[in-house]
Amino acid sequence: MSIQASVWLNKGRRPRLEEGHPWIFANEIAKTEGEPTPGQLVEVKDHRGQLLGTGYWNPASQITVRIVAYGALEAMDTSFFHNRFERARAHRSRFLGEETSCRLVYGEADFLPGLVVDRFNDILVVQVLTLGMEIAKEAWLAALIEVFAPRGIYERSDVGVRTLEGLEERTGVLYGECPRHVEIVENGLKVQVDIEAGQKTGYFFDQRENRASIKPLVKGWGSRSGIKLVTQVSDDGVSQTIPVNEKGSTVTFPYWDGATVLECFAHTGSFTLHACDYGAKKVTCLDISEHALVTARHNVEINGFTDRVEFVAADAFEYLRQQVAGRDERQTRANAKISGIKVDTSKPLASEGRTWDVIILDPPAFAKTKRAVEGACRGYKDINLQAMKLLNEGGYLVTASCSYHVRPELFLETIQEAAKDAGKIIRRIEWRGAGKDHPQLAGVEEGHYLKFGIFEVRSRKEL
Incomplete structure (x- = not known):
């Protein structure tokens, strides 16, 4: 006969355990038998006394039992x-x-x-x-x-x-x-990880496959600058295909067909590295943390991408708003000039008003509790709206949320609302979660935290 203590579950509870969820909350427990010890194993039984599994017990936690086996287990040895x-x-x-x-x-x-x-x-x-x-x-x-x-x-x-x-x-x-510092390889790229002071365990592996998914977005932009490939035949009869500009001059810059990319909330610059590797023309790597950018700079340097990356230490929300303000001011001046209205050009613009072909938003969790969801959605809407305004026509928004409490359908709805307010039409190209080293148990919604999407963004007035 088992000497383990046991917990009996309520008759009227939802059968979450049978559906694969390994957590048992205090309000699901009808009674205990024996003397369970905090941190030690207990048998878990239904209201009829049928064994459902074994888990460890902690009455100090709202999650009182966590299942480790769906049968008898004497010890976690x-x-x-x-x-x-x-x-x-x-x-x-x-x-x-x-x-x-x-x-x-x-x-x-x-x-x-x-x-x-x-x-x-x-x-x-x-x-x-x-x-x-x-x-x-x-x-x-x-x-x-x-x-x-x-x-x-x-x-x-x-x-x-x-x-x-x-x-x-x-x-x-x-x-x-x-x-303290360990150099790893991800998708063929070198990445330095600070295991002592980096966020969480030092690096976010969950986005590995998502980072690789941006490859098709990064090339194919040269024609917008009037660059095209032509075939030329040399005096000795050898033909070669070379890029030339609108004036017919050969383009020597090797990344002439690459996108301009902005990565916000860059942390160690992992999306920046992938964009450069896939042929980006220029990447702006932005994070509010100087410490994070030190690592990002190092990662860019060891991969040989220094000449194509600029680093910005700034709050992403404020930076995006400043660029939108500068863009709007520039457009107002241009419209006034077309209308023959005199413009005071001696006054400097509020900001550069820059735009990009691809903008990547990979922020930290905005909602760590259910009560924070409403505020989180305002934050997600804000950054996605501003980013859409700063994309060149037909550009791509790469956006993610790691807030579990913001469910996938709510995140999508928030992005759609941002597109409406920005006057944009979006097409969903990719919709993904965490990578294969982050498997998801069916029935455990808490594991489905990461939402990752790629959207093509176009202006309503251009369609």
Whole structure:
């Protein structure tokens, strides 16, 4: 007979557990049997006493039980974690390759709620988010070393959610040697990661495949500048295709067909790197954090893109509004000149009023609670509206939201409202989520946090 304590669930509850959701809230529990210990395993039974699974218990958390097995489980020991890690590694190996830097363990989606592990070459960075995983640290640490044989393991449990579990924030070396900066390769590009001070675990792997998806947007813009390819035959009869401008002169700039790109909320400049790699003519890399731009500059430099990237340390909202104001003022002056109205050109423009072919918006989460959704949508509408106004005709808006509480349909609706107010017609080209190293459990909406879209943007008056 089992000596584990058990929790019995309410008869009238929604069958979320049977539908695949691994969380059990306090208001779903009818009673407990035995004496459950915080952080330790308990059996989970329905109102008839039928075993539904095993999870770890924390009465201090609103999520009282987190399921780790859909049957009996005596202990989360090293063997248990070894098996879970082997499954996680097999999944990444199948879809990403054996040695790829990626998210190795994604909490609930890898049936290890409360544990996140990212691999940066031979360095692992872990986040421990729950009491159950904190107590099991000795077991999962040994299993990580057995399965992945890392050079070092660093903990980045400096997240506020730990306080909801009654835990303090913590960082530091757990095993081996952990250099602060690690250079990884993503989609063929070198990226320096600061595992100690970078956001979250140091890098956002969830956008890896989305960053690669911008490739078709970046080339095919030369004709707008009057550049075309012509075939010329040399005196010795050899033909070659070369770009020439409207005057018939050969264009020597190698990126003549590339887009002008603005990346807002750039962090370490990952979209900037991809845009340059795919042939962008010029990229503006913008972030409010000088620290982030230091890393972005380094990443641009080690990839050989320095001559095509400018860095701007500014608030994205304010920068976009300033550019729109400058564009509107420039247009007002042009219209006045056409109408024969005298314009005082001695007064400088409020800003350059620049425009781009591609604008990328990858902001941090604007809504971390349900109560923040309304304000978040105002923020998303604002930046997307301003960005649409700054796109050249037929340009592309690349926009994302990582706010779970802003559901996909609401994010789409917000983008559509922004387009209406900007006088734009948009066509959806891509609609994606997180990459394959961030699998999503069916029935667990909390895992479907990332929304990523690519839209072609045209003016109503031009159609």
